[in-house]
Amino acid sequence: xxxxxxxxxxxxxxxxxxxxxxxxxxxxxxxxxxxxxxxxxxxxxxxxxxxxxxxxxxxxxxxxxxxxxxxxxxxxxxxxxxxxxxxxxxxxxxxxxxxxxxxxxxxxxxxxxxxxxxxxxxxxxxxxxxxxxxxxxxxxxxxxxxxxxxxxxxxxxxxxxxxxxxxxxxxxxxxxxxxxxxxxxxxxxxxxxxxxxxxxxxxxxxxxxxxxxxxxxxxxxxxxxxxxxxxxxxxxxxxxxxxxxxxxxxxxxxxxxxxxxxxxx
Amino acid sequence: xxxxxxxxxxxxxxxxxxxxxxxxxxxxxxxxxxxxxxxxxxxxxxxxxxxxxxxxxxxxxxxxxxxxxxxxxxxxxxxxxxxxxxxxxxxxxxxxxxxxxxxxxxxxxxxxxxxxxxxxxxxxxxxxxxxxxxxxxxxxxxxxxxxxxxxxxxxxxxxxxxxxxxxxxxxxxxxxxxxxxxxxxxxxxxxxxxxxxxxxxxxxxxxxxxxxxxxxxxxxxxxxxxxxxxxxxxxxxxxxxxxxxxxxxxxxxxxxxxxxxxxxxxxxxxxxxxxxxxxxxxxxxxxxxxxxxx
Amino acid sequence: xxxxxxxxxxxxxxxxxxxxxxxxxxxxxxxxxxxxxxxxxxxxxxxxxxxxxxxxxxxxxxxxxxxxxxxxxxxxxxxxxxxxxxxxxxxxxxxxxxxxxxxxxxxxxxxxxxxxxxxxxxxxxxxxxxxxxxxxxxxxxxxxxxxxxxxxxxxxxxxxxxxxxxxxxxxxxxxxxxxxxxxxxxxxxxxxxxxxxxxxxxxxxxxxxxxxxxxxxxxxxxxxxxxxxxxxxxxxxxxxxxxxxxxxxxxxxxxxxxxxxxxxxxxxxxxxxxxxxxxxxxxxxxxxxxxxxxxxxxxxxxxxxxxxxxxxxxxxxxxxxxxxxxxxxxxxxxxxxxxxxxxxxxxxxxxxxxxxxxxxxxxxxxxxxxxxxxxxxxxxxxxxxxxxxxxxxxxxxxxxxxxxxxxxxxxxxxx
Numbered sequence: 001x002x003x004x005x006x007x008x009x010x011x012x013x014x015x016x017x018x019x020x021x022x023x024x025x026x027x028x029x030x031x032x033x034x035x036x037x038x039x040x041x042x043x044x045x046x047x048x049x050x051x052x053x054x055x056x057x058x059x060x061x062x063x064x065x066x067x068x069x070x071x072x073x074x075x076x077x078x079x080x081x082x083x084x085x086x087x088x089x090x091x092x093x094x095x096x097x098x099x100x101x102x103x104x105x106x107x108x109x110x111x112x113x114x115x116x117x118x119x120x121x122x123x124x125x126x127x128x129x130x131x132x133x134x135x136x137x138x139x140x141x142x143x144x145x146x147x148x149x150x151x152x153x154x155x156x157x158x159x160x161x162x163x164x165x166x167x168x169x170x171x172x173x174x175x176x177x178x179x180x181x182x183x184x185x186x187x188x189x190x191x192x193x194x195x196x197x198x199x200x201x202x203x204x205x206x207x208x209x210x211x212x213x214x215x216x217x218x219x220x221x222x223x224x225x226x227x228x229x230x231x232x233x234x235x236x237x238x239x240x241x242x243x244x245x246x247x248x249x250x251x252x253x254x255x256x257x258x259x260x261x262x263x264x265x
Numbered sequence: 266x267x268x269x270x271x272x273x274x275x276x277x278x279x280x281x282x283x284x285x286x287x288x289x290x291x292x293x294x295x296x297x298x299x300x301x302x303x304x305x306x307x308x309x310x311x312x313x314x315x316x317x318x319x320x321x322x323x324x325x326x327x328x329x330x331x332x333x334x335x336x337x338x339x340x341x342x343x344x345x346x347x348x349x350x351x352x353x354x355x356x357x358x359x360x361x362x363x364x365x366x367x368x369x370x371x372x373x374x375x376x377x378x379x380x381x382x383x384x385x386x387x388x389x390x391x392x393x394x395x396x397x398x399x400x401x402x403x404x405x406x407x408x409x410x411x412x413x414x415x416x417x418x419x420x421x422x423x424x425x426x427x428x429x430x431x432x433x434x435x436x437x438x439x440x441x442x443x444x445x446x447x448x449x450x451x452x453x454x455x456x457x458x459x460x461x462x463x464x465x466x467x468x469x470x471x472x473x474x475x476x477x478x479x480x481x482x483x484x485x486x487x488x489x490x491x492x493x494x495x496x497x498x499x500x501x502x503x504x505x506x507x508x509x510x511x512x513x514x515x516x517x518x519x520x521x522x523x524x525x526x527x528x529x530x531x532x533x534x535x536x537x538x539x540x541x542x543x544x545x546x547x548x549x550x551x552x553x554x555x556x557x558x559x
Numbered sequence: 560x561x562x563x564x565x566x567x568x569x570x571x572x573x574x575x576x577x578x579x580x581x582x583x584x585x586x587x588x589x590x591x592x593x594x595x596x597x598x599x600x601x602x603x604x605x606x607x608x609x610x611x612x613x614x615x616x617x618x619x620x621x622x623x624x625x626x627x628x629x630x631x632x633x634x635x636x637x638x639x640x641x642x643x644x645x646x647x648x649x650x651x652x653x654x655x656x657x658x659x660x661x662x663x664x665x666x667x668x669x670x671x672x673x674x675x676x677x678x679x680x681x682x683x684x685x686x687x688x689x690x691x692x693x694x695x696x697x698x699x700x701x702x703x704x705x706x707x708x709x710x711x712x713x714x715x716x717x718x719x720x721x722x723x724x725x726x727x728x729x730x731x732x733x734x735x736x737x738x739x740x741x742x743x744x745x746x747x748x749x750x751x752x753x754x755x756x757x758x759x760x761x762x763x764x765x766x767x768x769x770x771x772x773x774x775x776x777x778x779x780x781x782x783x784x785x786x787x788x789x790x791x792x793x794x795x796x797x798x799x800x801x802x803x804x805x806x807x808x809x810x811x812x813x814x815x816x817x818x819x820x821x822x823x824x825x826x827x828x829x830x831x832x833x834x835x836x837x838x839x840x841x842x843x844x845x846x847x848x849x850x851x852x853x854x855x856x857x858x859x860x861x862x863x864x865x866x867x868x869x870x871x872x873x874x875x876x877x878x879x880x881x882x883x884x885x886x887x888x889x890x891x892x893x894x895x896x897x898x899x900x901x902x903x904x905x906x907x908x909x910x911x912x913x914x915x916x917x918x919x920x921x922x923x924x925x926x927x928x929x930x931x932x933x934x935x936x937x938x939x940x941x942x943x944x945x946x947x948x949x950x951x952x953x954x955x956x957x958x959x960x961x962x963x964x965x966x967x968x969x970x971x972x973x974x
Binding site for chain 3: 072073074093094095096098099103104106110111112113114115119122123124125126127132133134135178179181182
Binding site for chain 3: 296300301302304350353354355358360361362364365366368369370371372373375376377378379380384483487490491494495497498502527529530532533535536539540543544
């Protein structure tokens with residue numbers, strides 16, 4: 001199985017830059033999580049590539065979102081380990097993982113509905129010193145940065161609207177901008193194209209590509225095959241809680257195991 | 266503590282645990298169908314006990330017959346409460362606000378009981394109140410045995426209903442995964458209403474059982490809600506078998522501790538168990554993953 | 560960039576919660592000017608209210624009314640203290656009476672057993688509550704939502720049991736007499752002094768709440784209230800933040816309890832660890848509005864006065880339970896955001912001037928947005944791909960503005 005081959009190198013903890021074209025970003029080894037006998041994630045060993053757009057696809061209920069939640073610390077895995085750029089992050093608190101450079105979005109887009117768009121952005125501002133935490137929350141440079149990001153996703157004119165009053169598409173853009181506010185090096189998107197119109201899908205795709213060109217690594221869970229195939233550099237296919245195939249989009253597309261998983265042939 | 270006393274406490278603990286299990290099952294039902302922590306559960310329990318006492322006062326019949334009134338009445342109130350009050354709350358803040366709403370209902374009931382029947386302590390005097398049965402050396406009051414029998418019978422009925430009937434299936438499906446239940450065509454709002462009614466019916470039965478044996482007063486429900494809440498957290502919110510086991514274990518524990526420590530300190534067992542559960546296993550010892558999130 | 564400075568002028572005052580609660584201005588002259596007018600009005604109103612409050616002791620016709628005023632003020636303290644947890648994080652604690660009782664008893668016992676001077680004992684009592692709150696908070700905050708409420712209720716029930724059961728130390732149900740801190744004062748003078756002491760404590764709490772409200776810490780707490788998972792995913796250390804809020808809230812409640820002990824001079828577990836007291840805190844804060852600085856104070860003035868009135872008119876009947884229950888149910892069902900937002904929306908609905916500003920806002924937004932989009936297009940018109948994006952952006956932006964306008968006007972109807 002293709003994924004098994006990566007396990008050998010996954011054990012090593014050094015983050016030495018590999019000569020290969022794709023250094024490791026996030027990796028899991030033997031990750032498992034079950035809910036009352038249902039193995040949502042089952043011994044999954046996966047390696048994502050740094051600096052690339054990685055896509056995670058699979059039929060409904062194949063454990064993608066649970067996998068996501070285990071990796072970002074939202075759910076404690078039953079067994080297995082997660083590492084990011086050589087550092088072990090298994091069972092770390094979600095905020096620690098976020099501060100370690102991994103930002104994420106949620107499956108059904110989540111914003112803070114009764115805070116304004118600008119406040120939504122400023123939540124991600126990080127303050128470590130106690131004094132800074134208790135002084136005013138808005139520094140001009142942070143507000144400027146938030147506005148610049150809002151301009152980038154195209155919702156800057158809404159900054160004083162409560163986020164709950166935005167349209168679904170606008171909320172998706174806001175969520176993405178909020179993730180960017182923390183300057184993550186890796187961004188995990190859970191179904192960025194889910195429930196939005198084709199124009200916006202194109203727009204989100206373009207944003208992802210631009211950000212990738214600026215050096216951000218992406219892990220994208222997605223159902224929209226057009227988006228996955230056109231956007232990603234590396235595709236991993238999940239079925240029943242574990243990866244069954246991986247590779248460039250064109251290769252994965254014609255893999256018989258993938259067809260079997262999707263179509264049940 | 267000698268063995269006879271130990272055995273006596275053990276038997277009493279089992280009898281008490283049975284009543285706890287029935288009441289905790291009701292709480293679990295509300296939580297299962299609506300994610301509502303029903304603070305008013307024990308207030309309804311005391312209300313049922315008062316109705317049983319009043320019924321006995323007025324008619325002179327055995328308080329058990331008051332079940333014919335309270336069970337359907339409470340079932341109806343439960344359905345009405347869910348349909349008219351709980352569903353009015355915003356889904357986003359449902360859990361917190363429903364706690365406050367049911368808290369308000371508990372206060373209302375307590376206040377009305379005090380208003381109608383005054384704050385005086387009440388107790389039913391029955392011809393068989395003083396009788397007891399010798400069971401393997403332990404002397405057990407008949408009324409306690411009757412209360413247990415009532416609780417056990419109701420729990421068994423509830424179990425059969427949940428396992429065998431179509432309604433029970435729908436109820437379990439709703440508890441386990443509301444959206445999925447909707448997808449397969451279960452009208453979860455109706456099921457939730459009936460679940461509420463069923464939960465409140467356990468309070469009616471429990472209250473009648475309680476009235477046989479206990480001195481009742483309006484603020485008594487606070488002494489019940491704490492232990493019951495502790496039981497459902499220790500058992501794992503949403504798990505009926507889990508809460509039944511926790512109810513038995515804690516009921517027996519309380520009964521055993523009563524001898525050396527006295528009633529007041531024995532009650533702290535529940536809270537110690539609650540805090541220990543939170544520190545060791547916040548999702549409860551028998552429950553699923555629901556508990557921590559709600 | 561100068562983005563949306565004029566849209567801010569029309570909406571920013573709506574978002575603020577206290578005097579000067581608005582963020583620091585990022586420039587923009589007209590904005591500052593308009594806000595100053597608003598600020599002056601706020602400041603004026605604030606000063607008038609504060610003056611009225613502080614002159615209450617000299618206006619009170621008799622010592623009984625004065626003592627009722629002290630009680631109401633102590634309610635205001637506890638409700639405001641509760642709101643550090645309930646308002647910021649959305650975690651409803653029904654068991655804050657436990658902190659009140661612990662503060663009261665710690666103060667009293669420190670005076671009785673260690674013979675400390677009253678106000679040293681009071682401060683140390685606050686420290687005791689803080690120390691007790693840490694393990695309780697760690698345990699309680701391992702769960703969310705309903706489980707947290709259960710734990711909070713359990714906490715007040717367990718403290719009640721302990722303080723009743725341990726009567727050798729606490730006096731149990733026989734009560735505990737606290738020596739009066741100013742033995743030379745007559746009763747009305749005693750009430751007057753404590754009125755001002757409670758007012759000072761309340762002032763400190765309000766200042767602290769206001770400071771947190773506008774801090775990054777407060778931002779994190781509010782994010783927890785809105786969506787805890789999301790806040791975590793954005794890097795907010797939610798557990799520590801919640802614990803900090805819980806400690807602040809518990810300690811302030813304890814200090815209010817200690818002050819009450821010094822004033823009232825007689826403690827009984829039944830009243831100090833009463834679940835009703837915790838319920839009053841929740842009711843007052845909710846009624847006034849938990850998202851607002853003065854919400855709990857306002858709620859305390861209303862509910863506290865009503866309770867005192869009830870006590871005077873009807874004596875100690877069960878009816879106050881029923882009244883409290885009905886009021887709580889009504890607030891939860893029909894006004895979960897409290898009086899302050901409801902009143903503000905009422906004013907907004909009947910103020911024609913305000914609505915015209917709203918319409919202007921939508922138009923302004925449209926205008927602004929066109930400019931911004933054009934600017935963005937100009938800025939990013941480097942490569943062909945980027946140009947395409949800007950074009951895309953233009954279209955969605957327009958759609959967005961319509962949405963915003965609709966949302967703006969929809970908001971008024973909805974509320």
